[in-house]
Amino acid sequence: MWDVAIVGAGPSGSVAAYLLAKKGYKTLILDKNSFPRHKPCGGGITLKAGRLLNEIGLPIEPVDAFHKEVLVKGFGLEIEVRAGSGEYAIAVVRRDLFDKRLLDEAISEGAVFKRARVLGVRREGDKIKLIGVNETSKVVVGADGANSIVAVTSGLRSHWSREDIILAIEGVSRPYEKLTFMVDAAPYGYGWIFPREKDSNVGVGGMLEKSKEIKRSFDQLASRYEVMRAHSWIIPIGGHDKSIAGKSIFLVGDAAGLADPLTGEGLYYAIRSSLEVSESLEYEEPELEYRKRMEPVIRELKEKRRAAKIIMPRIKFFFKLFVAYPEIAERYMLTSIGRVEFRDFWKWSISKLPRALIREKLGI
Ligand SMILES: Cc1cc2nc3c(=O)[nH]c(=O)nc-3n(C[C@H](O)[C@H](O)[C@H](O)COP(=O)(O)OP(=O)(O)OC[C@H]3O[C@@H](n4cnc5c(N)ncnc54)[C@H](O)[C@@H]3O)c2cc1C
Numbered sequence: 001m002w003d004v005a006i007v008g009a010g011p012s013g014s015v016a017a018y019l020l021a022k023k024g025y026k027t028l029i030l031d032k033n034s035f036p037r038h039k040p041c042g043g044g045i046t047l048k049a050g051r052l053l054n055e056i057g058l059p060i061e062p063v064d065a066f067h068k069e070v071l072v073k074g075f076g077l078e079i080e081v082r083a084g085s086g087e088y089a090i091a092v093v094r095r096d097l098f099d100k101r102l103l104d105e106a107i108s109e110g111a112v113f114k115r116a117r118v119l120g121v122r123r124e125g126d127k128i129k130l131i132g133v134n135e136t137s138k139v140v141v142g143a144d145g146a147n148s149i150v151a152v153t154s155g156l157r158s159h160w161s162r163e164d165i166i167l168a169i170e171g172v173s174r175p176y177e178k179l180t181f182m183v184d185a186a187p188y189g190y191g192w193i194f195p196r197e198k199d200s201n202v203g204v205g206g207m208l209e210k211s212k213e214i215k216r217s218f219d220q221l222a223s224r225y226e227v228m229r230a231h232s233w234i235i236p237i238g239g240h241d242k243s244i245a246g247k248s249i250f251l252v253g254d255a256a257g258l259a260d261p262l263t264g265e266g267l268y269y270a271i272r273s274s275l276e277v278s279e280s281l282e283y284e285e286p287e288l289e290y291r292k293r294m295e296p297v298i299r300e301l302k303e304k305r306r307a308a309k310i311i312m313p314r315i316k317f318f319f320k321l322f323v324a325y326p327e328i329a330e331r332y333m334l335t336s337i338g339r340v341e342f343r344d345f346w347k348w349s350i351s352k353l354p355r356a357l358i359r360e361k362l363g364i
Contacts, residue, residue: 027110068082
């Protein structure tokens with residue numbers, strides 16, 4: 001019997017396996033795929049996520065590009081935001097290579113990898129049976145992504161509601177110069193160009209409710225930027241209201257619905273939640289400890305979700321505000337690196353609204 005069985009060897013699963021194996025837990029990590037495998041993703045790693053990886057002892061590797069400048073454009077306007085000196089704003093990785101390397105690190109710490117599709121989990125006394133793979137474990141970590149079978153069969157969540165889901169589509173194009181976000185590329189979402197060394201990852205994402213428009217937006221982007229090999233997948237941005245942990249079962253990363261509702265960033269939350277699970281297992285009541293540790297993270301995601309509901313339908317107005325007050329853009333960068341709390345950023349930005357509205361009315 002295993003101390004911990006981790007279902008899914010994406011970033012959340014491999015980080016959890018690395019940390020737990022390092023602590024001496026007898027750790028099994030399972031994935032239905034062999035590695036390297038493709039995972040639809042822009043591969044953008046914010047400085048906040050990169051720093052967390054450094055703290056854990058897993059610096060980002062291999063990195064395809066570090067970008068210090070971020071160009072945000074739309075509605076005929078644009079603004080360039082720079083990272084602080086000696087810092088990057090976003091590093092870009094290829095998920096196939098990045099995920100493989102994290103899994104290799106976990107294996108070298110002693111985790112055992114098995115290629116197998118888990119069909120579900122079932123509690124049997126003090127242990128948990130992994131259905132379909134003939135394994136049992138004292139603890140199970142569900143790191144099995146957006147369609148988590150662990151979440152559903154453990155009873156932690158039955159389904160996502162449509163408003164909990166972002167649909168994102170990505171592909172590959174030639175190497176562009178600037179890392180760019182296009183705020184007018186998709187309704188209730190945005191487009192991106194993440195340049196890498198020899199090519200660029202280009203895509204769009206937006207609320208699943210607008211899936212037809214998002215697909216149309218991607219087609220437009222694809223013909224404009226000559227994008228090839230399109231892949232689409234979902235990013236869950238909710239569902240953690242129910243529960244992210246039950247007795248000896250923990251959900252992390254996309255399986256727990258932990259992605260940023262404003263940007264779709266999921267990698268930071270995948271790494272963070274796995275770190276918190278690995279720490280929580282040292283406590284007498286690990287489920288309570290994990291929920292407690294994740295409280296501030298989930299609170300921030302909920303605040304972002306409320307902000308997204310206000311911003312997305314009025315993106316043109318808010319982007320004009322962003323451009324008119326470059327300090328808003330600069331401060332936003334500070335939230336994305338974890339130096340300013342999102343809640344403080346949002347309050348401060350809203351305080352700029354009355355003046356902005358007057359200027360808009362007067363056309364100045
Ligand atoms: C198009 C797109 C672009 C994105 N761009 C970014 C970005 O630039 N930056 C960012 O931070 N986030 C981005 N995201 C979000 C990010 O990709 C996810 O948040 C992140 O991959 C979550 O990691 P994870 O380990 O939790 O899940 P995953 O990476 O999805 O890994 C889950 C693993 O579980 C395995 N698995 C699933 N079911 C089973 C089963 N039954 N049995 C065994 N194994 C199973 C899968 O094979 C997979 O390897 C993007 C998402 C999409 C769709």
